[in-house]
Amino acid sequence: xxxxxxxxxxxxxxxxxxxxxxxxxxxxxxxxxxxxxxxxxxxxxxxxxxxxxxxxxxxxxxxxxxxxxxxxxxxxxxxxxxxxxxxxxxxxxxxxxxxxxxxxxxxxxxxxxxxxxxx
Numbered sequence: 001x002x003x004x005x006x007x008x009x010x011x012x013x014x015x016x017x018x019x020x021x022x023x024x025x026x027x028x029x030x031x032x033x034x035x036x037x038x039x040x041x042x043x044x045x046x047x048x049x050x051x052x053x054x055x056x057x058x059x060x061x062x063x064x065x066x067x068x069x070x071x072x073x074x075x076x077x078x079x080x081x082x083x084x085x086x087x088x089x090x091x092x093x094x095x096x097x098x099x100x101x102x103x104x105x106x107x108x109x110x111x112x113x114x115x116x117x118x119x
Contacts, residue, residue, distance in 0.1 A: 017061025
């Protein structure tokens with residue numbers, strides 16, 4: 001299965017953004033529980049413990065705002081998928097945490113805008 005140069009670029013850009021956000025979250029005192037947590041419903045980019053909350057974090061990295069801001073790409077379908085991922089995670093861990101859903105925007109220069117309780 002071949003991938004176009006654009007697909008490869010997007011994948012590399014996305015992984016770079018996720019690494020930056022993991023480092024950012026650790027500096028903020030969060031404990032990373034999972035990265036790229038795969039379920040039958042999709043993948044959560046990052047799951048992190050923030051005091052008494054578990055944050056399910058969607059990372060959106062963009063090289064430009066040509067097609068809108070990264071947070072605008074987290075549409076209702078993606079939000080509903082994250083809620084299903086959280087339920088699956090709870091079944092795996094055996095406990096239902098106090099959860100929240102965050103979005104981390106990463107722009108081309110590596111600047112992070114972190115939105116707690118994004119949805």
